[in-house]
Amino acid sequence: MRFPDLPDDLGPVLRHLEAASPNEGCGVVLRRVADGALRVRPMENDYDRARAEEPETYPRTARTAYRLNPREQLAVLRECDATGEEICCIFHSHVDAGAYFSAEDRRQALQDGDGEPLHPGVSYLVVAVDQGRATDARCYRYEAGEFRETLVSLV
Numbered sequence: 343m344r345f346p347d348l349p350d351d352l353g354p355v356l357r358h359l360e361a362a363s364p365n366e367g368c369g370v371v372l373r374r375v376a377d378g379a380l381r382v383r384p385m386e387n388d389y390d391r392a393r394a395e396e397p398e399t400y401p402r403t404a405r406t407a408y409r410l411n412p413r414e415q416l417a418v419l420r421e422c423d424a425t426g427e428e429i430c431c432i433f434h435s436h437v438d439a440g441a442y443f444s445a446e447d448r449r450q451a452l453q454d455g456d457g458e459p460l461h462p463g464v465s466y467l468v469v470a471v472d473q474g475r476a477t478d479a480r481c482y483r484y485e486a487g488e489f490r491e492t493l494v495s496l497v
C-alpha cells in the first residue's frame with residue numbers, strides 16, 4: 343500500500359538515500375496542489391555543519407541524525423510558492439539501524455517535542471539503508487494524536 347503522498351516509483355528517493363550512506367540522507371516529496379502530481383526533492387543533510395557550530399545542541403553526527411539545511415528549506419518553500427506545490431512528505435534514512443520512527447524523529451516532528459505536529463498533514467518516510475542498500479521502509483502520519491505506521495514496499 344502506498345500513501346497518496348509517496349510516488350509510485352520510490353527509485354529517486356532510494357538512490358539518494360543509498361548515495362548518502364554511510365550518513366543519513368534526507369529530502370522531501372512535493373505535491374502540486376492543482377493536480378496532485380508528486381516530485382521528489384533530495385536535500386542536504388546539514389547535521390555535521392550544525393554540529394560544528396553548536397555541538398551542545400547537535401551532539402550526534404550525520405551518521406545517526408539528519409537536519410534539513412535551513413537555506414535549502416527556504417529555497418524549497420520558494421519553489422513551492424512559484425510552482426503551486428506543497429511539502430507532503432519528509433524522508434530520511436537510518437543507516438544500519440532499521441526503518442522506525444525514533445524518539446528523535448518524533449521530537450523533531452512535534453512542536454516543542456511533544457505538542458501538535460510541526461508540519462500538519464505531512465507524513466514521514468523512514469528508509470533503512472543497510473550496507474549501502476535500501477532494505478525496508480515505513481511511513482508515519484500523525485492521526486488522532488499519534489503517529490501511525492504503514493509498511494512501504496520497496497518494489
